[in-house]
Amino acid sequence: MIRFENDYTEGAHERILQRLWDTNYEQTPGYGTDEHCEKARAYIRKACDREDIDVHFLVGGTQTNMTVIASILRPYQGAVSATTGHIAVHETGAIEATGHKVLTLPSDDGKIRAEQVRELYDAHWNDATHEHIVQPGLVYISHPTENGTTYTKAELEALSKVCRECGLPLFMDGARLGYGLAAKGNDLSLADIARLCDVFYIGGTKVGALFGEAVVITNDALKKDFRYMIKQRGGLLAKGRLLGIQFETLFENGLYGELSRHAVEMAMMIREAFVQKGFSLRYDSTTNQQFPILPDEVLTELGKTYSFSFWEKIDDNHSAVRFCTSWATKKENVEKLIEDIRAL
Amino acid sequence: MIRFENDYTEGAHERILQRLWDTNYEQTPGYGTDEHCEKARAYIRKACDREDIDVHFLVGGTQTNMTVIASILRPYQGAVSATTGHIAVHETGAIEATGHKVLTLPSDDGKIRAEQVRELYDAHWNDATHEHIVQPGLVYISHPTENGTTYTKAELEALSKVCRECGLPLFMDGARLGYGLAAKGNDLSLADIARLCDVFYIGGTKVGALFGEAVVITNDALKKDFRYMIKQRGGLLAKGRLLGIQFETLFENGLYGELSRHAVEMAMMIREAFVQKGFSLRYDSTTNQQFPILPDEVLTELGKTYSFSFWEKIDDNHSAVRFCTSWATKKENVEKLIEDIRAL
Amino acid sequence: MIRFENDYTEGAHERILQRLWDTNYEQTPGYGTDEHCEKARAYIRKACDREDIDVHFLVGGTQTNMTVIASILRPYQGAVSATTGHIAVHETGAIEATGHKVLTLPSDDGKIRAEQVRELYDAHWNDATHEHIVQPGLVYISHPTENGTTYTKAELEALSKVCRECGLPLFMDGARLGYGLAAKGNDLSLADIARLCDVFYIGGTKVGALFGEAVVITNDALKKDFRYMIKQRGGLLAKGRLLGIQFETLFENGLYGELSRHAVEMAMMIREAFVQKGFSLRYDSTTNQQFPILPDEVLTELGKTYSFSFWEKIDDNHSAVRFCTSWATKKENVEKLIEDIRAL
Amino acid sequence: MIRFENDYTEGAHERILQRLWDTNYEQTPGYGTDEHCEKARAYIRKACDREDIDVHFLVGGTQTNMTVIASILRPYQGAVSATTGHIAVHETGAIEATGHKVLTLPSDDGKIRAEQVRELYDAHWNDATHEHIVQPGLVYISHPTENGTTYTKAELEALSKVCRECGLPLFMDGARLGYGLAAKGNDLSLADIARLCDVFYIGGTKVGALFGEAVVITNDALKKDFRYMIKQRGGLLAKGRLLGIQFETLFENGLYGELSRHAVEMAMMIREAFVQKGFSLRYDSTTNQQFPILPDEVLTELGKTYSFSFWEKIDDNHSAVRFCTSWATKKENVEKLIEDIRAL
Structure with missing residues (x-):
């Protein structure tokens, strides 16, 4: 067969396994404070062409989505997502388990459009009894989407603009981000994504690593105390270096x-x-x-x-x-x- | 230095790394349904001398504690723990984030005694306004404790007896379980632990693996739908085989x-x-x-x-x-x- | 104007105000353990033609919905509701704040049909990766609905039958239950509702009381420890007699x-x-x-x-x-x- | 007997019952937006000698505590309280049910001292692994305490000073506030309390009302969207006027x-x-x-x-x-x- x-049917690229061998007996501090994580962060900052971003490493996608979203929303706010978004359908209610509703927008191709966000936002605030309704608190997109489609630079710019006008942080689930960047006709760079999103992640699990997602926070307001969130949600890997080593390998030479x-x-x-x-x-x-x-x-x-x-x-x-x-x-x-x- | x-300062035992190399290009289904996980489960069942136990693999300790505890408790129940218990002090409120209070019992050596549990239980149910107070819902112990101490067989039997009398599932955090089994003077076997606890885990992260905790559920009433819980709490590793491979290696020949x-x-x-x-x-x-x-x-x-x-x-x-x-x-x-x- | x-624009029926006067200086124990609550319970049991039901009094609808739903669901389960259901749209995510998703079924008139529940249930359990999806855990209906429509006895029997086949407790939000019972053509009695639902409530706020909802639990499996739930969710009124007095007045003579x-x-x-x-x-x-x-x-x-x-x-x-x-x-x-x- | x-063994002061009669057929908008609530707010602002405060009316104490605390804390933060604090012992884990730990300080008389707060705060931030520990996020005191004791002005000023230095909002549970203001030797006025606390409430349930707690938010940073919180936690009374009428009566002429x-x-x-x-x-x-x-x-x-x-x-x-x-x-x-x- x-x-x-x-x-995610195979293990990891051989260079990653080799690096795990080579570093196996290094003694490093835990929880992502080691030098491999630092190097990986430096490589990712460079790839994003931004020095002022925070980079954190988590283990998997659902964990990352729930940690990021719970760190951003106020208790009465929800995450806006396409009806097909991973958080809306395939995470066993992980977002709801953190106390938040997923506010869905219809989508046939997996993408949501700037106008839809604006309409939802206006509808909420124009409702005389809006405090009886979950307030939109951030916008979640996946890129590529669960349907393999991608946002163009123009689309992402339009979304980003609306989100900023509405005060809604834009969060990109990049579980397959590499495949989006490599897509035929793609006109978005990592630097564009870092400029247009408030937080996003670079998926490792599906793109060559054993596991791991690199969360990039570009919006200063969202950076504070994020490590508490990771720890509380069970995502602070004891041997954090394993994540550092993998992303270091993936990003040092364009792998x-x-x-x-x-x-x-x-x-x-x-x-x-x-x-x-x-x-x-x-x-x-x-x-x-x-x-x-x-x-x-x-x-x-x-x-x-x-x-x-x-x-x-x-x-x-x-x-x-x-x-x-x-x-x-x-x-x-x-x-x-x-x-x-x-x-x- | x-x-x-x-x-957890180093990587993993070499046999584990070797096994990761050897299996790297196998194509396996995800989420712990592969053959390596099945083999690892079989080895663990054998080590526990019990066929009727469920074995699940999670990534880390905090994640495991919150997933197990949230799966057992009713909303108004709390987890009884020593004041020094990991869930009480070093998990950034992960248990509270699932909605549950940690009910602490004083302890100088990290252990709790059967009498303490009985007293707490009686005090709760003898209180005329007990519905105003968090109801004890399970007992959490760590073995070895955070202080390196261990339970004797007599102590664990006494605890288990009281827990069963009170209808409180007994949950053993075994993040360092191997070191407890190997302790000087230890008289507890894995089979004893499986007999006396309702759920426990065999720590891999601190005992030779890159990461990973093997949850063993012995109480039938706690088995149902546990995979939903793992997924919801972000612990269902896409490449679940990584956990299977590690525990397979650790348990096939007594490693x-x-x-x-x-x-x-x-x-x-x-x-x-x-x-x-x-x-x-x-x-x-x-x-x-x-x-x-x-x-x-x-x-x-x-x-x-x-x-x-x-x-x-x-x-x-x-x-x-x-x-x-x-x-x-x-x-x-x-x-x-x-x-x-x-x-x- | x-x-x-x-x-809910006016206060309460005068007989209720009068009764509050008449009982004002009675000294009663708190939290719903007084004699007025007991009498009100007895009247409601009689109206339902059932002695084996538990009756609890809460203050308002959202509070009641979240308390009942949180008491029934396992953490990974959701409440099935019409898209127009009050819990789905007008409670500021109160259900999600207890950790649970609302699973919506399309509805034009506010009602859901037995077949829809069955389809959702089958779709869930037929999905090979169902543990990645929120499991349906109960069915919520409002009667009358938010659109003023009502279930016929045949419709409610069909729903109840499917729910029992699927192991899904049926919960009726009766914030306006009186108006449903009085509807032209209504063929449902309180006894029917008690027979067909696992839990429901009789709304007081909108039907003559100052405030108050009487929760009726008919399913034995859902009765245990419900008072803990009420207390934890902030619904255990100190002067619980106020609820007892109101429902006593509403139910003693058919008011x-x-x-x-x-x-x-x-x-x-x-x-x-x-x-x-x-x-x-x-x-x-x-x-x-x-x-x-x-x-x-x-x-x-x-x-x-x-x-x-x-x-x-x-x-x-x-x-x-x-x-x-x-x-x-x-x-x-x-x-x-x-x-x-x-x-x- | x-x-x-x-x-809370009796009903309410007769002037309140009379006012309920007198206003019974007024038609008012719901949810606390009516004129009685506005008047009550005005009276309370006057009593606090402050125009720039927000006043909200909730039904009971546990509801108020959980709503206020959940509105203030970030997910990984806890509420500092005396071990004897109501939220720590008598609310069935209502605070934990919103996801937050109660961080207790020892107390024999029910009060906590400024130095204790400072020590806890310093201990947290001096811990090298502080992100593994729940971060103190606010300070909860009850006044009078559950033991009938009260804070002096000097004590409250010291607490308030430390809280502001540490960036910890100070929240006073005033379920029995009237009795504190009337205490022999009391030197605290409502205006002092409004000046020294970031949020507090004036208890009605135990001081002459049928029910009701008036939350006063003095800190601008805590005012935003509080009505969403009330609604989500089930505290937004449909006939909100009932709360307005009661506090209007209690505060218009010094009752x-x-x-x-x-x-x-x-x-x-x-x-x-x-x-x-x-x-x-x-x-x-x-x-x-x-x-x-x-x-x-x-x-x-x-x-x-x-x-x-x-x-x-x-x-x-x-x-x-x-x-x-x-x-x-x-x-x-x-x-x-x-x-x-x-x-x-």
């Missing part, structure tokens, strides 16, 4: 970008094969997740050799499914898949 | 016990050296943490070569400090320390 | 039904007047809230003499508004309104 | 002070009788709660005619008990009690 079902580009290239080959064969795509994804709409017999046929994820039923005989590539995807496996698609 | 300041015994042996040598030199000990610890009471000039002298932790001021010229060994402690370093103690 | 904007019938009769007269004048209604309400769709000029005209609530914009020139009657509505005011409608 | 067991003085006078008579008879007092209370230490045979004897509360066992034959007076205490009952004490 060749697996395209998600982007993060390299791995991301590979995954996107593989995904584009798969996309092309499906399109050429005449299948349509559920979303116009330019990143490492592809969502072809396939008839049942094709699903059965491909399912003999490949694992992929069911996404949604389209009609009686068709479903959208997800093929995921990653930093670890082998080109030979993609080529075999393409051959099999052509042979359908 | 030779570090004795804690038991866990071996590493633990080494650390305790090193600690006992240090203890002996201090005692022979005439220093007293703050706690009668038989495990990997030792707490000598030392005059200021000795602290200054030893501090030139060794790092260790300040524990508490004893009088104007003396402080208790903590020397910590671990699976990674080098015998040569211990011998050098002993020599330096003798030479004081 | 004659107010039809809501059903509750009498007041409810009056309000519904007044509402039906208003409805009839709008319909006869050719206006349509946003919802087919048979209770004390009526939602005519009116052109802007009519709104302006009526707004000179009457206060009512804006509900929603229908098109460029029409809006739905809400006219609310209550136990305190004066017939002469309704007649004047009807006259003015006719004269439009 | 003549009851001295607490200060609050008058009732308070009566209760304290009655308490002082009881105190004097016990002292003259040679009994000692558990606390030096100058307010409406008195705590004589009595031998068992006296308890039995007095218990035949009077109800009072058990406080604590002092030795094998003696217990401290609580006699409570209130605005409603009848002088003839006090005189009878005194006679019976003398006759012992």
Whole structure:
């Protein structure tokens, strides 16, 4: 079985494992105060072209989302998100468990638009009984989205502008950020993201690391005491150096970008094969997740050799499914898949 | 600087790193449903001499404590703990953040006694207005304690008996469990612990792993839906296999016990050296943490070569400090320390 | 200005005020343990034709909803509700503040149907990764709904059946329960409701009392320790007798039904007047809230003499508004309104 | 049985009941936006000699404590309180249910001292791993305390000074504030309290009202969006006017002070009788709660005619008990009690 079902099926890039070996007997202080974490922070600041940002390392995405969001909101505020946002649907109510509602905006492609945020904001404050309603307190976006789509620079600038006008911090879930930066046609740099978002994270788990998410806080008002939040939510890794070592490796020589580009290239080959064969795509994804709409017999046929994820039923005989590539995807496996698609 | 300041200063035992290399390109499903996790569970069941237990893998101690405790308590219940318990003092209110009070019992050595639990329980239910008071809902103990002390089998049996009489699940924080099992004079086996506790965990972070805690649930009533709890609290590692691989390695051939015994042996040598030199000990610890009471000039002298932790001021010229060994402690370093103690 | 904007604009029925006078210097124990509360409980048990129910008195609706829901759900569970449910939109995230998501089902009239609950339940448990998703834990309905509509006995029986099949307690928010019982065509008795719901409440605030909601718990599994929950959520009134006295008055001689019938009769007269004048209604309400769709000029005209609530914009020139009657509505005011409608 | 067991055994002062009658058919908007609330606010501002304060009305003490505290603290902060503080012992973990730890300071008389706060604050910030520990976020005091004692102006000024130096808002629970203002030897005015505290409340429930607590926020930084907090925590009374009417009545002509003085006078008579008879007092209370230490045979004897509360066992034959007076205490009952004490 060749697996395209998600982007966390393998371990980590070998350079990371090698670095873990090499540093194994170093004795370092705990909780992210070691030199590897410091170096990784320096590399990330450089990649963001900003010295005045705080960088923290957490273990996983849900943990990061709940920690960041709980650190920003007042008790009666909620996080604005697309209906499809990870925090809205796939985190077992982790945000609600911190006391906050997720305020959803309809979205077909996973993105939300500046106008939607403005409308929600205005609707709230124009309501005569607004104190009976959860107040919007921040805007959460994922980039790339859960559907593989990405924001353009113009879109992100518009969102950022509205958010700042409304006093709503903009938080980008970058669990797959590398794949967004490597997307075909992407015009957003890390520096742009750091400029336009108040806080975001650079996903490691799905982009070459064993685990780890690097939270970047650019808004001074959100920096204070964030380590208390990490500790309270169970995210302050005792051997914090493990996170430092991984991000150090990913960012010292451009490995993060390299791995991301590979995954996107593989995904584009798969996309092309499906399109050429005449299948349509559920979303116009330019990143490492592809969502072809396939008839049942094709699903059965491909399912003999490949694992992929069911996404949604389209009609009686068709479903959208997800093929995921990653930093670890082998080109030979993609080529075999393409051959099999052509042979359908 | 030779570090004795804690038991998480190094990476992991080499067999674990090797196993990570060897399995790196295996493609496995996520979230702890892979074969490595299954194998690790089987080994742990065997070590506990019980087939009917649930085993889950989480990343760190605070995360584990808050997840287990929040899964057990009703909203108006609290966790009974020694005043010195980790959940009471060193987790930034993680338990309170899940909505629950920590009900503390006085303790000088870090342990609580069966009679204390019974008294607290009776006091609660004998109070005419008990619904105005947080109801005791479970008993939390650490073994070894934060002070290096351990429960004897008789003590744990007494605690367990009272807990069952009172309907209070007994939860053992085993972040350093290996060192307790390896303690001089220990008469508790893993099977005893599984029999006497309703839920406990086997710490990996401090005993040879990069990270990881194996939660063992023995009480059927506490098993249901625990994976939802892990996910909600941010503890469901995407590449769950990393936890499986580590515990598989630690438990397939007795490595866990071996590493633990080494650390305790090193600690006992240090203890002996201090005692022979005439220093007293703050706690009668038989495990990997030792707490000598030392005059200021000795602290200054030893501090030139060794790092260790300040524990508490004893009088104007003396402080208790903590020397910590671990699976990674080098015998040569211990011998050098002993020599330096003798030479004081 | 004659107010039809809501059903809590006046104080309380005079018999209640009189009873407060008469009992003012009685010395009673606090927190709902007095004889008035006991009597009120007895009357309510009789009205429900059930001796084996627990009755508790709380102060207001949001407080009651959050207390009941938090007492039932496990941490990873959510409350299923219509999108229009009070807990979903008008309680400032009170449910989320207790850690729980509100899982919404689409509804145009404010009601949810048995099939919707079954579908949600099946969808959850059929999802391979269901532990990543909030688990449905109870079903919340309001009766009458926020739109003035009511459940028929057949509908409530169907809902109750599905809920029991799925192990989901059914919770009825009866903030306006009296008006539902008095609705034209209503075929549900209090005994039916007690039989079909696991917990519900009988609203006093909007039906003749100064304040107060009587929670009835019929499901034995939900009864334990409920007073702890009330206290913890701030709902255990020191002078609990005030609640007892009010419900005693409302239930000893049928006053509750009498007041409810009056309000519904007044509402039906208003409805009839709008319909006869050719206006349509946003919802087919048979209770004390009526939602005519009116052109802007009519709104302006009526707004000179009457206060009512804006509900929603229908098109460029029409809006739905809400006219609310209550136990305190004066017939002469309704007649004047009807006259003015006719004269439009 | 003549009851001295607490200060909420009767209803309300007759002027309040009369006012409820008189205003019963007024039609007012809900949720505290009516004219009675506005008038009550104006009276309270005048009593505090400050125009720039926000005044909100809530129903009860636990509700008020949890709402105020949750509105102030960041998620990782705790409320500093005496070990005997109401929030620490008698609110079923209501504060913890909002996610916050209560950080207790030892106290024998119910008061905490400025130096204790300073020490706790310094200890926190001097700890190298302070992010592992709950950060002090506000200071909670009760005045009078649960033991009937009161702060002098000098003590409150010292506390306030330290709190401001440490950036810790000072919150006074004034559930019995009237009795403190009326205490023998009291040198604190409402204006002093408004000047020295960041937020406090004026208790109505125990001082002549049916229920109700008036929260006064003097610190601008704590004013924003407080109504959202009240609504979310279930404290926004639909018929908010009931609170306005009560505080209007209590404050328009000095009734609050008058009732308070009566209760304290009655308490002082009881105190004097016990002292003259040679009994000692558990606390030096100058307010409406008195705590004589009595031998068992006296308890039995007095218990035949009077109800009072058990406080604590002092030795094998003696217990401290609580006699409570209130605005409603009848002088003839006090005189009878005194006679019976003398006759012992």
